[in-house]
Amino acid sequence: AKKSGKNRYLFFDEKMKEKFNDKINIENALRKALRNEDFLLLYQPIIETRTGYISSFEALLRIRGNDISPEEFIPIAEETGLILPIGKWVIKEAVKQISIWAEKGHRPLPVSINLSPRQFYDASLVEYISKILEDYGVDPSLLEIEITENTFAEKKHEIINILNRLKALGVVISLDDFGTGYSSLNYLTFMPIDKIKLDKSLKDKFIELESIKIMGRLIALVHGLNLKVVTEGVEEIEEFKRMKRAGSDYLQGYLFSKPIKQEEVEKIFNKNYMD
Numbered sequence: 001a002k003k004s005g006k007n008r009y010l011f012f013d014e015k016m017k018e019k020f021n022d023k024i025n026i027e028n029a030l031r032k033a034l035r036n037e038d039f040l041l042l043y044q045p046i047i048e049t050r051t052g053y054i055s056s057f058e059a060l061l062r063i064r065g066n067d068i069s070p071e072e073f074i075p076i077a078e079e080t081g082l083i084l085p086i087g088k089w090v091i092k093e094a095v096k097q098i099s100i101w102a103e104k105g106h107r108p109l110p111v112s113i114n115l116s117p118r119q120f121y122d123a124s125l126v127e128y129i130s131k132i133l134e135d136y137g138v139d140p141s142l143l144e145i146e147i148t149e150n151t152f153a154e155k156k157h158e159i160i161n162i163l164n165r166l167k168a169l170g171v172v173i174s175l176d177d178f179g180t181g182y183s184s185l186n187y188l189t190f191m192p193i194d195k196i197k198l199d200k201s202l203k204d205k206f207i208e209l210e211s212i213k214i215m216g217r218l219i220a221l222v223h224g225l226n227l228k229v230v231t232e233g234v235e236e237i238e239e240f241k242r243m244k245r246a247g248s249d250y251l252q253g254y255l256f257s258k259p260i261k262q263e264e265v266e267k268i269f270n271k272n273y274m275d
């Protein structure tokens with residue numbers, strides 16, 4: 001018994017070491033990507049339910065030539081503080097891309113970027129965003145930001161203030177991952193947001209025929225607060241139909257498109273997903 005106990009301890013120790021090494025490796029990969037500008041944004045279309053046309057794109061971060069997922073590297077970027085320079089790169093790259101598409105004569109479609117809570121503790125965030133928009137001559141209404149409710153965990157009033165300043169510029173704000181965490185409808189009343197994004201897990205929970213009515217009521221309530229609703233993770237045509245009937249204003253998911261490269265985006269700007 002003693003022996004197996006010791007083995008188990010060793011095994012646990014090895015696992016911890018592995019985890020630790022993974023972390024160091026990812027941190028190194030992030031530093032290297034920053035140095036070499038090896039980050040890349042993919043874009044996933046968000047479809048307007050009513051018309052079937054693309055209403056905006058969500059920018060999603062990748063490391064070039066590396067398949068670690070953001071689910072893995074974003075938390076490490078946050079822990080190490082690397083999310084600050086990485087986040088600035090994301091803001092600049094997205095705005096630059098909007099200006100390139102405009103120059104090429106595409107109809108203007110907003111791009112949303114994800115912001116980590118940590119980025120709101122950077123006192124220069126608002127100035128940085130407004131300067132980048134100005135530098136590239138991009139209308140602020142073409143930039144959207146996605147935040148999670150964790151953003152409000154600390155310094156709630158300061159955060160609200162920053163968001164209001166961004167809104168005053170014309171930047172649109174979405175609450176991401178609604179339905180995970182502690183999100184209560186009560187929350188929605190104080191946050192200066194324009195949209196909520198229903199998390200895939202919430203959609204999955206209420207998509208069944210017996211419960212889709214509850215989804216409809218939830219969406220009606222959110223509309224009552226003057227907020228738009230985006231459904232994430234739509235993978236099947238039946239989900240599309242049900243979420244449409246439930247009143248979701250926008251839909252996003254593999255059914256329409258995975259996140260794709262900028263050059264692929266150019267081919268779908270005017271695509272209609274209901275034809």
Ligand code: C2E
Pocket residue numbers: 044059060061069070071074090113114115116146176177200232233234235252253254255259
């Ligand atoms: P998120 O903001 O909730 O982004 C949606 C995630 O769902 C993306 O994963 C997207 O590829 C995936 N997705 C889209 N449609 C479907 C679908 O139909 N089915 C399924 N199963 N998944 C779908 P991704 O790109 O791996 O990003 C994961 C998370 O990493 C994001 O979740 C976001 O929290 C974070 N992230 C990504 N890029 C950035 C960034 O630039 N900055 C920050 N702070 N976080 C980022």
Ligand code: CA
Pocket residue numbers: 058114146176
């Ligand atoms: Ca998001």
Ligand code: CA
Pocket residue numbers: 176177197199232
């Ligand atoms: Ca989300």
Ligand code: CA
Pocket residue numbers: 177199
């Ligand atoms: Ca998510």
